[in-house]
Amino acid sequence: MTDALTRPAEATRIPAIPSRAAGTSGFEGTDAPGIVFELEDVAVHYGSTPAVEGVTMDIPARRITALIGPSGCGKSTLIRCLNRMNDLVDGARVSGRLTYRGIDLHDPRVDPVEVRRRIGMVFQKPNPFPKSVYDNIAFGPRVNGTRRNLDDIVEKALTDAALWDEVKDKLHASAFALSGGQQQRLCIARCLAVDPEVILMDEPCSALDPIATSRIEDLMADLRDRYTIVIVTHNMQQAARVSDYTAFITTDVVDGGSRVGHLVEFDRTEKLFTNPSDPRTEGYITGRFG
Ligand SMILES: Nc1ncnc2c1ncn2[C@@H]1O[C@H](COP(=O)(O)OP(=O)(O)O)[C@@H](O)[C@H]1O
Ligand SMILES: [Mg+2]
Numbered sequence: 001m002t003d004a005l006t007r008p009a010e011a012t013r014i015p016a017i018p019s020r021a022a023g024t025s026g027f028e029g030t031d032a033p034g035i036v037f038e039l040e041d042v043a044v045h046y047g048s049t050p051a052v053e054g055v056t057m058d059i060p061a062r063r064i065t066a067l068i069g070p071s072g073c074g075k076s077t078l079i080r081c082l083n084r085m086n087d088l089v090d091g092a093r094v095s096g097r098l099t100y101r102g103i104d105l106h107d108p109r110v111d112p113v114e115v116r117r118r119i120g121m122v123f124q125k126p127n128p129f130p131k132s133v134y135d136n137i138a139f140g141p142r143v144n145g146t147r148r149n150l151d152d153i154v155e156k157a158l159t160d161a162a163l164w165d166e167v168k169d170k171l172h173a174s175a176f177a178l179s180g181g182q183q184q185r186l187c188i189a190r191c192l193a194v195d196p197e198v199i200l201m202d203e204p205c206s207a208l209d210p211i212a213t214s215r216i217e218d219l220m221a222d223l224r225d226r227y228t229i230v231i232v233t234h235n236m237q238q239a240a241r242v243s244d245y246t247a248f249i250t251t252d253v254v255d256g257g258s259r260v261g262h263l264v265e266f267d268r269t270e271k272l273f274t275n276p277s278d279p280r281t282e283g284y285i286t287g288r289f290g
Contacts, residue, residue: 005103005114034061036198036228037082042096044077044086050254051077052261055096057247064220064229066243066269068236069284073249074261075232079200081105082230083119084112100198117144119198120191125207126183128175128190133158133167136175136186140194153193161189162219181212185219192223199223201231205238217242236285239269246272248281 035058043053052074059065059082067075077086084105086092098105105115117140128136137154146153154171158164163185167178175186184204191199201220205213220229220242233239239246247266251259265272265281276282 005100005110005118035059036061036101038097038099038102039081040097042078042081042094042098044074044081045093045095046089047091049258050260052249055249055263057263057266059228059230060245061228062225063244064224064231064242065245065247066239067230067232067247067249068234068239069249069261069264070251071234072259072261073251075234075249076202077261078249079121079202079230079232082198082200083116083121085116085121087112117194118196119200120194120196121200121202122184122187122191122204124203126180126187128178128183128186131175132172133175133178133186134171136190137193140190144194157189157193158186160192160223161185162215162222163189179212181208181215184208184212184216188216188219196227198228198230201229203232203234206234213238236273240273243269245269248272248276248278248284250280250284 037059039058040056041053042055044051055078067079069075077092080086080089080092081094081098082100082105086094094106100115100119103110129139131139134154137157138150141148141150141153155164155168158167163182166182167186170177175183178186184207188199188204205216208216217238220231223229224244231239231243245266246269248264249261250264251261254260265276265278267277272281273285276285
């Protein structure tokens with residue numbers, strides 16, 4: 001496999017992504033090893049209607065960044081920009097500048113399939129394939145034509161997703177036989193199996209009970225040093241517990257009365273929750289949001 005994000009024939013025209021271990025600096029005011037995503041004036045329209053606009057922020061490497069805000073403010077819309085998932089949403093149009101490791105994600109030479117391998121995604125409702133536990137994990141590596149031992153890949157991914165001990169005796173059972181929380185960890189393992197740099201999670205716990213939720217939160221803490229994680233959550237306590245940085249998005253009424261999502265504040269989680277700079281953030285986190 002080429003390390004470039006572009007289609008193989010074009011690979012020389014866009015630089016390869018620096019390795020995760022390279023540890024370039026750059027995110028001012030953070031201790032993070034570099035920036036993974038830079039967003040500059042990013043907007044998403046559905047048809048002619050803007051859903052979210054004017055988003056400028058840098059997402060640091062190997063840290064957990066939470067996107068919070070009221071329902072409909074554009075959290076899912078925004079997180080889907082980060083791995084070009086909006087390409088697959090009818091009518092969605094992304095504008096502004098959005099780079100991943102310095103590469104314009106919308107450059108026509110960038111291969112969206114490779115983007116989604118490097119930048120995996122986990123959804124609200126666990127969505128295992130209708131296959132065995134083993135084949136769910138082996139699917140991506142097989143498609144990528146891995147030459148590594150599949151059994152090893154499966155065991156490592158399930159171990160890293162804190163699921164191995166629970167499923168090692170039922171690797172060939174259907175993934176649907178697992179509990180909801182196990183299915184969600186399976187979906188995380190499925191991401192890990194293709195060796196991504198980033199994991200996007202859109203409300204990964206909202207269909208889970210509190211015990212399954214705390215397992216996923218523990219897992220995120222385990223993965224934090226090795227992966228860049230962006231999580232959408234409507235649960236402020238969860239954002240405060242798990243994330244290093246938090247972006248608060250809310251809807252403002254614009255000309256004509258429609259509501260459009262805007263990034264209000266992006267800061268270290270501790271700062272945003274204890275000493276927010278914007279009264280709208282304070283209103284939201286103290287529950288006074290109207
Ligand atoms: N596929 C879509 N087509 C049209 N409008 C959409 C679509 N998805 C989301 N929207 C609209 O975009 C806005 C933001 O939605 P969303 O990103 O789902 O918000 P959140 O995840 O914060 O609840 C909402 O007004 C929603 O109705
Ligand atoms: Mg959403």
